[in-house]
Amino acid sequence: MPSTRLLLVRHGETDWAKGRRHTGRTDIGLNATGEAQARDLPGRLPLDGVVAIWCSPLARSRDTAARAGLAVDVIDPDLIEWDYGFAEGRTTAQIRDERPGWTVWDDEITGGESLEQVGARADSVIVRARSVEGTVALVGHAHHLRVLAARxxxxxxxxxxxxxxxxxxxxxxGWERETPVIERWNPPGPPI
Incomplete structure (x- = not known):
């Protein structure tokens, strides 16, 4: 049975995330709620067996890791969030005023990354992580981590x-015998 497992950790709340704005490469910091969420993570994360911690280079992820007491081993540029191009800083509702029915999953990201490019970065992380025996914690961003889980x-x-x-x-x-699986996903935490 394969020995590598992944622990995916999304950064805490930012003002843009709270406002449902696409937050890709803009280096937005955590808001007060996000800071509290990050400080609450140590009691919620299954850290037994974690042998490496890799993190996106963006401040909101690095700050989440630090506040959660996670000692980052590698700042990995492949963990950075999707480059949303024209959608950066905008909500889906705002974009749909110009492009009815638009979705990040199905439509062109003018000036940014395609879904396939995000998938290729996720694949790169997975290939490197699978060379590690034990659990690799990845601290990053919502859309990218969702793509990574799918891959x-x-x-x-x-x-x-x-x-x-x-x-x-x-x-x-993790794994069920030789089949990759989701062992746990987005469990609720205590209200903040």
Whole structure:
């Protein structure tokens, strides 16, 4: 049976996330709620067996890791959030005023990354993580981690549309014999 497991940890809340704005490469910090969510993570995360902690280079992820007491081993540029191009800083509702029915999962991201490019970065992380024996914690961003979970399962990158991940939410990916599975996904935490 394979020995690598992944613990996916989304950063805490930001003002843009609270406002449902696409927050890709803009380096937005945590708001007060996000800071509290990050401080609450140590009691919620299954950290037994974690042998490595990799983190997105963006401040909201690095700050979440630090406040959660996670000693980051690697700042991994492949864990950065989707480059939303024209959608950066905008809500889906605002974009749909111009492009009815638009969705990040199905439509062109003018000036940004395609879904396939995000999937390729996720694949790169998975390949490197599978060379590690034990659990690798990945601290990053909602859409990217959702794509990564889909790719872990062998699904197309768009399979991430079926998974939600709250601010400071987490998921555990592992195995049932030789089949990659989601062991736990976005469990509720205490209200903040």
């Amino acid at each position: 872990w399962l062998g699904l197309a990158p768009g399979g991430g549309r079926h998974l939600t991940l709250d601010p400071a939410g987490w998921g555990a990916l």
